[in-house]
Amino acid sequence: xxxxxxxxxxxxxxxxxxxxxxxxxxxxxxxxxxxxxxxxxxxxxxxxxxxxxxxxxxxxxxxxxxxxxxxxxxxxxxxxxxxxxxxxxxxxxxxxxxxxxxxxxxxxxxxxxxxxxxxxxxxxxxxxxxxxxxxxxxxxxxxxxxxxxxxxxxxxxxxxxxxxxxxxxxxxxxxxxxxxxxxxxxxxxxxxxxxxxxxxxxxxxxxxxxxxxxxxxxxxxxxxxxxxxxxxxxxxxxxxxxxxxxxxxxxxxxxxxxxxxxxxxxxxxxxxxxxxxxxxxxxxxxxxxxxxxxxxxxxxxxxxxxxxxxxxxxxxxxxxxxxxxxxxxxxxxxxxxxxxxxxxxxxxxxxxxxxxxxxxxxxxxxxxxxxxxxxxxxxxxxxxxxxxxxxxxxxxxxxxxxxxxxxxx
Numbered sequence: 567x568x569x570x571x572x573x574x575x576x577x578x579x580x581x582x583x584x585x586x587x588x589x590x591x592x593x594x595x596x597x598x599x600x601x602x603x604x605x606x607x608x609x610x611x612x613x614x615x616x617x618x619x620x621x622x623x624x625x626x627x628x629x630x631x632x633x634x635x636x637x638x639x640x641x642x643x644x645x646x647x648x649x650x651x652x653x654x655x656x657x658x659x660x661x662x663x664x665x666x667x668x669x670x671x672x673x674x675x676x677x678x679x680x681x682x683x684x685x686x687x688x689x690x691x692x693x694x695x696x697x698x699x700x701x702x703x704x705x706x707x708x709x710x711x712x713x714x715x716x717x718x719x720x721x722x723x724x725x726x727x728x729x730x731x732x733x734x735x736x737x738x739x740x741x742x743x744x745x746x747x748x749x750x751x752x753x754x755x756x757x758x759x760x761x762x763x764x765x766x767x768x769x770x771x772x773x774x775x776x777x778x779x780x781x782x783x784x785x786x787x788x789x790x791x792x793x794x795x796x797x798x799x800x801x802x803x804x805x806x807x808x809x810x811x812x813x814x815x816x817x818x819x820x821x822x823x824x825x826x827x828x829x830x831x832x833x834x835x836x837x838x839x840x841x842x843x844x845x846x847x848x849x850x851x852x853x854x855x856x857x858x859x860x861x862x863x864x865x866x867x868x869x870x871x872x873x874x875x876x877x878x879x880x881x882x883x884x885x886x887x888x889x890x891x892x893x894x895x896x897x898x899x900x901x902x903x904x905x906x907x908x909x910x911x912x913x914x915x916x917x918x919x920x921x922x923x924x925x926x927x928x929x930x931x932x933x934x935x936x937x938x939x940x941x942x943x944x945x946x947x948x949x950x951x952x953x954x955x956x957x958x959x960x961x962x963x964x965x966x967x968x969x970x971x972x973x974x975x
Contacts, residue, residue, distance in 0.1 A: 577700040583761035584652075584693045585712060589720040590754025591656060591689055594663065594747035596724020599625070601732050605740045606675060624676045626930045631683025632923035637780060639688035640695070640916025644779065648692045648699070648912065649762055655688035656755040663748035667741040683923065690919040695912035698903035704846055706903050707853075711842020711896035718895070719834045724750075779910035788914065790963050791901045792921045794854075797955040798861060798894070799925030800932065834892065842896030850901035851963055857894020858956045863887030865949040873946075 603621035643651040662682045666675060693713070701709035731743055845853040864887035867880045874880075899918065906914035936944030 579761045580696055580700050581709060581712075583649075583758040584696045585716045586761065587652065587656060587689075587754040587758035588693055588713060589716040590750045590757070591659065592717050592720025593724035593727075594659075594750040594754075595686070596721045596726075597728035597731065597743055597750075598663065598666075598724075598747045600725045600728025601740050601743050604732060604737060605670065605743075606672065608670060609737055620672060624672060624679055626927045627676050627680040628683035628686065629923035629925075629927035629930070631680040632687040633683075633920045633927065635684045636687030636691055636916045636919040636923065637913060639684070640691040640913035640919075641779065642688070643692040643695050643912035644910055648696045651688050651912075652692035652696075653755055653759060655685040655692065656751050656758075658685040659689070660748040660751040660755070663744045663751065667744035667748075687916065687919045687923065691912050691916035694899065694903075694915035694918060697899075698906055698911045698915060701903070703904065707842035707845030707850070707896050707900040708839055709842070710899035710903065711838040711840070711845075714842070714895040714899065715835045715838035718838070719832075722834065779907070779913045784917065785905070787966060788902065788905050788917060790959060790966060791854075791898055791905065792917045794858060794894070794898065794956055794959045795918060795921045796925040796928070797952045797959075799922040800929030801861070801865070801949075801952050802926070802929070833889075837889070837892045838896055841893040842900065844893070845897035845900050850897045850904070851967055853893045853897035854901065854963065855960050857891050857897065858960045860887045860890025860893065861956055862953045864891060865953050869946055869949050 602625060606621050606624060639651060639655070659682060662678050662685065666678050669675065697709050697713055698706070728743060732740070735742065841853060841857075864884055867883035867887060871877075871880050871884070902915060902918060903911070933945065933948060936948055
């Protein structure tokens with residue numbers, strides 16, 4: 567990697583640094599997203615249609631910043647080193663959070679959120695490249711599962727914490743949340759930096775052909791692995807911003823939502839390494855299929871909940887679907903790392919970041935537009951389209967395997 571053989575550099579400190587940094591970064595992102603709509607509107611209850619529209623638009627700028635620049639961030643990590651790009655992104659994100667805490671002006675928040683997306687893409691691409699470099703082929707699922715656990719647990723724990731804060735802090739004090747986010751990112755940067763002090767200035771790559779690396783990163787086999795994330799994050803982007811109001815609409819108090827999300831985060835810590843190990847043993851494609859099926863089940867049950875209200879069977883269906891959906895992440899990340907060339911790993915892993923940020927952008931704009939015009943009814947075809955895309959891409963992945971273009975695992 568970067569002209570330095572992987573075997574010449576220690577594995578455990580590097581992975582521990584990435585996992586530590588990932589948790590604190592995602593925790594910070596989670597708590598701020600939970601309060602962002604209220605912070606932007608200037609009040610925490612009774613959000614109007616214009617409030618929702620402004621929140622959706624400004625929130626969508628971060629994914630725009632990420633998907634429009636993340637390939638270059640990945641290329642920078644391939645060219646100049648993983649950790650310099652990772653820590654630069656973290657430092658920039660912390661500074662942006664401090665800036666956001668000082669204003670509620672929509673144009674300024676939009677610009678900061680756009681820049682924040684650029685930093686977020688750099689963080690994710692560099693982190694995934696470290697894991698792809700350091701994990702052996704038969705352990706990539708497990709290590710990606712550990713990464714996914716820290717990544718998603720940070721998001722969910724932060725989101726739950728943010729929802730709780732919103733219930734006790736007056737709206738005028740929500741700027742404190744963004745300062746807390748900046749502090750969390752800086753803590754992660756210091757902890758990660760302490761683990762890899764000698765690796766921050768990695769040797770540069772001996773040769774670097776950006777066009778060739780990008781062509782390799784957008785092969786059909788890579789896209790079939792990454793495009794399902796476009797559909798998945800179209801769903802998750804909608805859920806993260808509007809889960810609280812939606813829960814209240816069907817009679818579930820936000821406090822209960824926060825508790826459920828926190829419990830789900832604890833489940834992630836256990837399940838993701840386990841599913842990653844299964845992906846190493848049973849095969850990437852098989853576990854990706856289980857995960858895609860879980861997401862489809864969640865979509866079906868969520869649609870029925872929105873239509874008919876809360877019932878025990880539907881809540882159980884959501885729970886089963888979520889448990890199965892958790893299998894997707896580590897299997898797909900390991901499959902992507904398997905397909906990446908050594909020189910262009912960060913650029914290839916950046917495709918993951920590109921698709922999830924694009925998915926959040928598409929999800930935010932589509933769902934807010936449909937909900938604003940048609941109400942809950944407008945979300946049914948939206949959920950249906952996501953389910954069709956997931957099923958279709960899963961079938962294509964199996965067809966590719968049957969034709970021996972890629973192994974089933």
